[in-house]
Amino acid sequence: MTPKIIVFDAYGTLLNVNALDGLLEHHFGDAGTEISAIWRSKQLQYTWLRTLMERYKPFSSVTMEALDFACNSLKLKLTEPIKEELLHSYLQLEAFPEVRPVLMQLQEQAQLAVLSNADHAMLEGAINHNKLTNVFAEVLSADAIGHFKPRKEVYQLACDAFKCLPTEILFVSSNTWDVVGAKAYGFQVAWLNRFNNTPDHLGYREDLIIKELSELVVSS
Amino acid sequence: MTPKIIVFDAYGTLLNVNALDGLLEHHFGDAGTEISAIWRSKQLQYTWLRTLMERYKPFSSVTMEALDFACNSLKLKLTEPIKEELLHSYLQLEAFPEVRPVLMQLQEQAQLAVLSNADHAMLEGAINHNKLTNVFAEVLSADAIGHFKPRKEVYQLACDAFKCLPTEILFVSSNTWDVVGAKAYGFQVAWLNRFNNTPDHLGYREDLIIKELSELVVSS
Numbered sequence: 001m002t003p004k005i006i007v008f009d010a011y012g013t014l015l016n017v018n019a020l021d022g023l024l025e026h027h028f029g030d031a032g033t034e035i036s037a038i039w040r041s042k043q044l045q046y047t048w049l050r051t052l053m054e055r056y057k058p059f060s061s062v063t064m065e066a067l068d069f070a071c072n073s074l075k076l077k078l079t080e081p082i083k084e085e086l087l088h089s090y091l092q093l094e095a096f097p098e099v100r101p102v103l104m105q106l107q108e109q110a111q112l113a114v115l116s117n118a119d120h121a122m123l124e125g126a127i128n129h130n131k132l133t134n135v136f137a138e139v140l141s142a143d144a145i146g147h148f149k150p151r152k153e154v155y156q157l158a159c160d161a162f163k164c165l166p167t168e169i170l171f172v173s174s175n176t177w178d179v180v181g182a183k184a185y186g187f188q189v190a191w192l193n194r195f196n197n198t199p200d201h202l203g204y205r206e207d208l209i210i211k212e213l214s215e216l217v218v219s220s
Numbered sequence: 221m222t223p224k225i226i227v228f229d230a231y232g233t234l235l236n237v238n239a240l241d242g243l244l245e246h247h248f249g250d251a252g253t254e255i256s257a258i259w260r261s262k263q264l265q266y267t268w269l270r271t272l273m274e275r276y277k278p279f280s281s282v283t284m285e286a287l288d289f290a291c292n293s294l295k296l297k298l299t300e301p302i303k304e305e306l307l308h309s310y311l312q313l314e315a316f317p318e319v320r321p322v323l324m325q326l327q328e329q330a331q332l333a334v335l336s337n338a339d340h341a342m343l344e345g346a347i348n349h350n351k352l353t354n355v356f357a358e359v360l361s362a363d364a365i366g367h368f369k370p371r372k373e374v375y376q377l378a379c380d381a382f383k384c385l386p387t388e389i390l391f392v393s394s395n396t397w398d399v400v401g402a403k404a405y406g407f408q409v410a411w412l413n414r415f416n417n418t419p420d421h422l423g424y425r426e427d428l429i430i431k432e433l434s435e436l437v438v439s440s
Contacts, residue, residue, distance in 0.1 A: 048268040049397050049422060053370050057423075065421040073418040150273050177269050184273045198293040198430045201285040202269060203277075 002218055003110055003170035003188065006160045007140075010116035011093075012040075013174040013192055015126055019094040020086060027082050034069045042066035044177075047117055056146040058119040063090060091125035091190045095132070096194075102213040109218050113138035115158050115171070117148045138162070148209035152183020158187075172216070176200040181208075190216065222438055223330055223390035223408060227360075227378045230336035231313075233394040233412055235346055239314040240306060247302050255290045261285035264397075267337055267368035276366040278339040283310060311345035314413075315352070322433040323355045326343070329438055333358035335378050337368045358382070370401025378407075392436070396420040403427075411438065 011017050017040050023034030039163060050056055056064075058081030064087060071078040075175035106112060113136055116123055120141050128135055140157045142148050149155070158169055173179050174192045176199055183189045183204035191199070192204035199205065210216065229438060231237050233295065237260050245252030263286040270276055277285075281341060291298040333356055336343055340361050347353055360377045362368050369375070378389055386406030394412045395401050396419055403409045403424035410420070411426035412433060430436065 045265075045268075045397070046420075046422060048265075048272060049370060049400070049420075052268060052271060054372070055404055055423060058319055069418060069421045072421075148268060152274070154376075180269070181273055181335070184275055189300075200266075200269075200290060201289045202266060202273075203275060 003168070005113070005158075005162050005164060005168060006106060006110045006172060007113045007115045007187075008125075009112050009171070009173035009175060009178050010118060010123060010126065011175075013172060014095050014132075015093045015130075016096050016110060016148045017093070020089055023089055028076055029070050031074055031076060034074060034182065035076070037075060038070040042069045044175075051148045056109065056144055056148075059117050060087070060091075060119055060122055063087075063175075065217055077101050091122055092129040093126050095126070096129040096213075098213055100131060100135075102217065105214075105217050107135055110170075111118070111137045111162070113140060113142045114162065115155070117142045117154075119143040124172065128176055150184070152181075152185045153186065155185035157180055170216075172210075172213075177202070179206050180204045223388070224386060225333070225378075225382050225384060226326060226330045226390045226392060226436065227333045227335050227407075229391075229393035229395060229398050230334050230338060230343060230346065231395075234319050234334070234352075235313045235350075235394060236316050236317050237313070240309055243306065243309055251296060253292055254294060255287075255296070256424035258290035258293060259274075259287050262289045264395075271368045271371055276368075279337050279365055279368075280307070280311075280339055280342055298395055311342055312349040313346050315346070315350040316433075318433055320351060320355075322437065323352065325434075325437045327355055330390075331382070332355045333360060333378060333381065335375070336361045337362045337374075339363040369398055370404070372401075372405045375402055375407065390436075392430075392433075397422070398425045399426050 008014055018036060021036050024035050028035055043063050044064045046066050091177060125137050138161045140161055142154045145153050147153055159166055167188060168189050170190060171182040172185040172190045172192055176197060179189050179191045179208055180200050180202040189206045190208040190210055193209050228234055228332045238256060241252055241256050244255050248255055259320055262358040263283050266282045266286050271333045316438055343359050343361060356382045360381055365373050367373055376410045387408060389407050390410060391407040396417060399409050399411045400420050400422045410428040410430055413429050
């Protein structure tokens with residue numbers, strides 16, 4: 001299969017959600033790693049719960065509420081200046097090192113897009129920061145419909161944008177639950193499993209497992 | 221407020237989801253506690269994800285899929301006999317010690333009900349095992365509608381059963397996300413916070429925090 005349209009999840013897949021661990025350690029010492037883990041886990045949980053409750057808020061707000069929870073649960077004080085610094089850094093989250101060179105190659109063989117839970121301001125911030133402008137034909141956000149993944153309407157945004165069938169799209173994600181949701185929707189799915197994670201037991205599996213993004217490049 | 225209808229969440233609230241820790245330690249040694257934590261966390265996650273994806277399966281199936289994940293993620297072999305023993309034990313999960321005596325008192329002052337994600341077979345098993353038959357006017361299961369909490373349709377089951385308004389019901393849960401979901405739906409909500417947990421940051425808070433169920437008993 002050489003897909004003509006490749007759609008990427010952003011956070012955890014292109015962008016390194018652990019890129020702020022150093023900053024967290026700077027402010028909170030040894031608790032930094034623990035904050036980071038709780039923060040990410042609650043961020044996801046809150047996207048799911050808000051969608052289930054029909055109480056949507058943009059990803060940037062959910063992200064900060066999850067950070068509040070993480071610090072509260074560890075009895076750590078989160079001052080406004082530190083909170084603002086973390087949010088600001090989150091808007092400029094680092095991509096994994098291989099992302100830019102591999103996407104530059106991939107755009108020669110397929111149309112590329114991002115499909116993310118994040119709102120446009122966050123996505124544009126990260127795309128600009130990582131010099132990925134012009135790489136993507138489409139930057140699609142769950143914010144357009146006010147639900148988060150894995151609601152099928154979010155995945156549908158990609159088919160609407162490219163006027164194509166789900167099976168014509170290769171969706172790439174590192175998040176196991178997103179792999180399942182995308183497969184349940186009907187995409188071809190590649191699981192980018194950089195860190196040897198365990199697949200979810202939810203009745204759907206990826207079509208392809210890759211360890212590195214560069215495995216998607218077709219050699220000429 | 222002396223509510224005339226009190227509706228309880230089951231798992232974690234009346235039933236001790238850590239009651240199998242001893243059995244897990246018996247089979248898996250020191251990894252038992254870690255299995256237990258991952259199992260519970262994935263069980264919840266899978267209820268949310270399946271509801272979001274519209275791929276409902278009964279709670280008993282989701283529970284076993286979460287156990288499969290927990291063992292896989294720790295590279296532990298889960299044999300069929302151990303799996304069956306754990307499932308069987310889960311169907312007879314122990315209530316917290318105070319539950320039976322307090323519910324016997326509470327049924328003198330209000331109509332009592334259970335509203336749970338679990339399917340009826342699981343709920344009936346646990347209710348019989350803990351000698352709580354006849355205590356509840358209603359045993360309501362998310363299985364009746366094929367969605368899990370915090371979808372509002374699940375909470376609605378209680379209002380339908382008692383033909384009442386949400387505000388006429390006091391809903392009691394130990395699960396912070398369930399407290400939020402129930403409050404967003406419109407119940408009066410008591411958070412039974414036995415273990416000094418951190419509240420969720422999701423825009424809704426309980427009306428009342430109790431440390432023990434007995435705080436609901438109105439002294440005559």
